[in-house]
Amino acid sequence: MRATANGIDIAYETxxxxxxxxxxxxxxxxxxxxxxxxxxxxxLAEQGHHVVRFDNRDAGLSTHFHDKGVPEAGAPAPYLLDDLADDAACLMDALAWPAAHVVGASMGGMIAQTLAIRHPERVLTLTSIMSTPGTEVAPPTAEALAVLMATPPADRDGVLEQALRTWSVIGSPGYELDREWITTLAGTAYDRCFDPAGTARQLAAIMASGSRTESLTQVKAPTLVLHGEADPLVPVAGGQATAAAVPGARLVTYPGMGHDLPRALWPDIATEITKLTSA
Structure with a gap:
């Protein structure tokens, strides 16, 4: 399905x-x-939710800003996390949702935080997963940064190989690496849309958006923060800082979890989200 929101097309599923x-x-x-x-x-749907997942701008089948190219060092970012948060709010308009429970992972957590700051009336509850209120709070390890900034492969096989390398570094060391699932997902994502320049534009938005720590102190939505204790890309200090900034936030950390959502933890993560949304 597609919706026109904030002047762009957004692909979503329910x-x-x-x-x-x-x-x-x-x-x-x-x-x-x-x-x-x-x-x-x-x-999550079985636990009483009407779930919507969607492609952010510059990802998947939503609008891509190809005319903006790859941001150059020192140049203004083509857009900010504010714009991505506004996209989400406008998607809610298209869905006829006055407000929603909002869950974001990694950059998605940053967008969810920004949504709660900019549009507090639209956020019933906030769940921030493996995220941070600012890039300065929890910098990645050198190895994690290296895989994040690696040159994009030129072909599909290279994308699959890079996906395995990436998740072997940033994935959950306490859980078995699901190589078959990683390569299947990477191949599906490549076939659906491959746009490394779009990812670079999103990264520029993160870097240009600054810290949310002070603004998060004004968030009144009940908040849950989930984070892996073995996350090398956004270390657990990012989750701790998020929880410390939002009044009354609850922090749950998982030993052995890295920068992904291990299948074995899905029931617990879904239960934690449901406890928040059904309170």
Whole structure:
């Protein structure tokens, strides 16, 4: 499905009954809506949510800003996290949702935080997963930064190989690496849309958007912060800082979890989200 929102086209999918609690899932840097695993979405739907996952601008089948090219060092970012948050708010308008429970992972957590700051009346609850209130709070390890900034491959096979290298570094060391799932997902994402320049524009938005720490102190939505204790890309200090900034936020950390959502933790993560949204 597609919606026109904030002047762009946004691709989205839904799970569960429209009568369920509205739950908006926001994905991270360079990721597409398919990176919210369909089984995980159905699990959330079974727990009483009307789930929407969508492609951020410059990802998947939503509008790409090809005319902006790859941002040059020192040049203004083509857009900010503010714009990505406004995209989400306008998508909610298109869905006829006055407000929603909002869940964001990694960059998606940054967007969710920004949405709660800019549009507090639209956010019933906030769940920030493996995210941070600012890039200065929890810098990545050297190895994680290296895979994040690696030159994009030139072909599909290279993309699959790079995906395995990346997740072997930033994934969860406490859980077995699902190589088959990683390569399948990487191939599906490549076939659906491959736009490294779009990812670079999203990264520029992150870097240009500054810290949210002070603004988060004004967030009144009930907030849950989930983070892996073994995350090398956004270390657990990012989750701790988020929880410390938002009044009354609850922090849950997982030993052995890196910068992904291990299948074994899906039931617990879904339960934590449901406890928040059904309170």
């Amino acid at each position: 799970f569960g009954s429209p009568a369920g609690r509205p739950l908006l899932l926001i994905m991270g840097l360079g990721a597409q809506l398919i990176h919210w695993n369909e089984e995980f979405c159905r699990l």
